[in-house]
Amino acid sequence: MAEPTTDADGAEDTDAAAARARKEKIGRYVFAFLFPFVMTVMMVGGYLGAMHAPSPKDMPIAVTGPAATAQQVAGAIDAADPDAVDVRIVGDVDEARAAVDARDVAGAVALAPDGASATVYTASAAGASQASTVTSLVVPPLVAEGVDIAAEDLAPLPQHDPAGLAAMFMTTGLILAGYMPLSLALSNSPDLLRLRRFVPVLAGWAAVCSGVVWLIAGPVLGGIEGHGAAVFGIGWLAVFAVGMVQLLFTRFLGPLAVLLGMLLLMVLGVPASNLAMSIHTMPSFFGFLHGILPTPATGEALRSVLYFGSVGVGGHLVVLAVGALVGLAGTAAVDALRKRRKPDAAPPQVTMPSLTGSATAPRPAVRYAVLGMFPLTMVALMVALMTAGMYKPMPREVPVAVVATDQAQAEAAASGLDESMSGMFEFSATTSVDQARAAVAGRDVVAAYVLPSAESPSAELVTAGAAGMSQQQLVARTFDQVAQSQGVPLVTSDVAPLSGEDSMGTVAMYLGMGWIMAGFLLAMVLGNAAPDLIRLRRFAPIAVAWGIVMSAVVWLIAGPIVGAVSGHFLALWGIGALAIAAVALFSSVFVRLLGIIAVIPIITVLMFLGVPASGGGVSVYMIPELFRALHAVLPMPAAVESARAVLYFDGTGVGGHLVTFLIWGVVGIVGAAAIELYRSRRDRGEKEPELEIDTPQQEFDPVP
Incomplete structure (x- = not known):
């Protein structure tokens, strides 16, 4: 006969449950701040450490x-x-x-x-x-x-891909398709991660993603021509291999496997890929990684097919095939060992039944459809927007000053140059070399072309390397040809040269990326791991404090640790803190509305549109008009230009970018307040008790 439960036993159970709840809450809070911290440190430290000052080595x-x-x-x-x-x-x-x-x-x-x-x-x-x-x-x-x-x-780049970036963006999309869905499936549909079910699902998923990436890069955008079957096959193998290895990581690390995947595939994989920068200019460690990681294997296999008649493709396919087999065999071994140890272990539970933030769990078919469309949309947007924005840089209305001793001569020369290069440049005429140099230093013009005179028989090209290497290279090539056609020697001068620790001019871009990432990652992770902290009254001070801390962390990485930045602490710290807080507040609006699905509009606006529009990789004068217009309004361009202004231009122009951050932050605050006001009124309406109307009761005398 069971002993009755006493009040004391019930109190102990209640206390134990409360203690477990407190521990779980503390764990969620720690994760909510630790995850975006690690991601930001990993990305900024990895990219800056490897690529801030590439130099040839062996x-x-x-x-x-x-x-x-x-x-x-x-x-x-x-x-x-x-x-x-x-x-x-x-x-x-x-x-x-x-x-x-x-x-x-x-x-x-x-x-x-x-x-x-x-x-x-x-x-x-x-x-x-x-x-x-x-x-x-x-x-x-x-x-x-x-x-x-x-x-x-021997292998010139084709006209439809003059910068050779199509293969890089395709590779990034395929790698993203391989590792991104695993952490989502673990929380939303863990039944799909059983090995017997996962392998055919992954095979189909790889086919869909490879087809989408090829369709966008090829027929839609024209970044590649032909080679459809080969590109599709490489893409399928890449997604399948990455997915199998990521499944093995998930068996050990659970949802944290995404961090290991990001480290190997992006933080280490991109510098080792030989796609953005030559592997022979990276630290020697990346030369070893070039031969074993799937990111370089995928990129080099695509490059072999697209540009080199498939020469050398076999070795890269072997790397991907070995990765797929290791992931498959390793996962099977882990599953068998765990089943032997715990044959009656319960299957993993669904911890996030809805990816859209809905309070009710959708039907399995709907749940699977949303799970698939979420990462597929991310992959499609990344490949489409990043490729469209950067793969085919074309100069449009690049501002250049033409200087001569006589105004009429300067205007005539500017008119002649404009006729021969219609649409490429926007020429202005002046007689003052000093004013022209000041305009270049103030970034009002990209360059100044000083015509030869009696005092100076050589032409001079004045540029600012720190304003953007791609635009400096453009004007250098163009006006070297102009000088040759005029039969005069050309000398060049750089009024804002890049530092030796920023030889490619990318430090400002990585600083900006660090600030933007720190902001939106906080909102996304906090909103899902600790939703009680995302309410405006709590989140606003958290966002400000987070910005202050993470801006200092980003500077610490870029400065004392990596050595890419020297000084400028207060300016960069203040700008970064404002940028991070503003982005976090703006991102919180989407998180409140959409749940984890908010990652799609957030990253689309801040990164997929923001990076091409930033001018950090390709000059703003060489990108399509859409991205050129977005340069003036998005936070990512404001972050890059602010960092660039502080590092090289004595802070000139920073004020306008600070206003941009403030506007985005205010929009976030107003949006969050509006959401809370609406939901508060809705909840009050739902909880409003029905009015009870008292009707008088007629009293009757008892029947005698």
């Missing part, structure tokens, strides 16, 4: 020609910068060309039989920055040796 270069001359030239190239190059002598021109085509070397020098001339072979499709680096390494020693130089690009 870049392989082949030399061929008469034995004695080849040895002499190889020695001269090596002596010019021994740490930068790894010079090897090959048998003949065909072998040198084949090595470049197979990407076994970054470039080659083929000496003529008399040793008086040479051809420098590069492959722009293997990386435009790598080709220019090869040229900068080999041309000066050849000139010093008195060798006449010709250049040949």
Whole structure:
């Protein structure tokens, strides 16, 4: 006979339940702040640490020609910068060309039989920055040796992808499709992660995502032409391989597996990919990762098919296939071991029945459909917007000042240049060199072209490298040709050169990305892990405090730890704190309305539209009109331009960007307040008790 439960036993159970609830609440709070902290630190530290100042290290270069001359030239190239190059002598021109085509070397020098001339072979499709680096390494020693130089690009980039970025954005989309759905499925539909069910689901998912990525990059945007079957096959294998490995990570780490996936696939995978920057300019550790991670394997396989006639694709496919097999075998082994230890273990529970924030769980079919459409929409938007914004940079109305000693001469020269380059540049005329230089330094114009005069027989091109490397390279190429056509020498001057620790001008972009990420990640994670903290009265001070702390953390990484930034603490700290708080407040509105699905509009506005519009990667004068218009209103461009102004332009123009942050923050506050007011009134209406009307009762005398 069971003993009756006493009041004391009930009180103990209640206390234990309360203690468990407190621990669970504390755990959710810790996770809500720790997750965005780790993500931000990981992304900013990883990208800045690897890519803030790329420099060649053991870049392989082949030399061929008469034995004695080849040895002499190889020695001269090596002596010019021994740490930068790894010079090897090959048998003949065909072998040198084949090595470049197979990407076994970054470039080659083929000496003529008399040793008086040479051809420098590069492959722009293997990386435009790598080709220019090869040229900068080999041309000066050849000139010093008195060798006449010709250049040949063995794999030029096609006109439909002049920057070679299509493969990079396709790779990013495919990798995202592989790892993103796992953490969602674990919370929303854990039954799909059973191995026997997951493998066919993943196979179908990989086919859908690969087809969507190819459709957007190819037929829709025109970033690639042809190779449909090969691109689809590579995409399918990439998504399947990443998904299988991510499943194995999920078995060990649960929802935190997304952090390990981000670390390997994005933080380490992107610098190791050889897509954005040459792998030979990254720290040596990334050279090892280049041969084993799926991100570089996917990118190099696509590049092989698109630009090199599939030369070298096999090795990269092997990396992906091995990854898929390791994930499959590893997951099967883990499942078997756990089943042996706990044969009666309960299946994982659904912890997030609705991804849309609904209080009621949808039917399984609806739940699965939403689970699939969520990451598929993210992949499609990322590939479409990032590719459309950056893959085909075209100069449009780039402002350039033309300077001459006489106003009429300056106007005539500007008019002539405008006729020959209609639409590309917007020319203005002036007679003051000082005013023109001030306009360049103030970023009112991209460059100033100073015509030769009696006092100065050379033309001069004045630029500001810190305002954007892509636009500086554009005007340098253009006006070098202009000077040659005019038959005058050209000298260049840089009124705002990039620092040695920011040789590509990307530090401002990574600072801005860190600020924006810290803001929206806080709102997204807090809104789902600790929803009681997302109410405006609580969240507003949290967002401000978070901005103050995380802005200091981002500066600490960029400055003392990585060495990409020197000084400017107070300015960058204040700007970053405002940017983070404003983005967090704005993002909280979508989180309140949509739940975890809010990640779609938040990241679309702040990153997928914001990064191309920022001018951090491609000049704002070289992107489509939509993104150029967004440059003036989105937080990401404001963050990049603010950081750039502080680092290189004495803070000129920061005020307008601070206003942008304030507007976004105020919009967030007003939106959150409106949501709370509406819901408060709705809830009061639902809880309003029905009015009871007292009706008088007639009294009757009892019947006698």
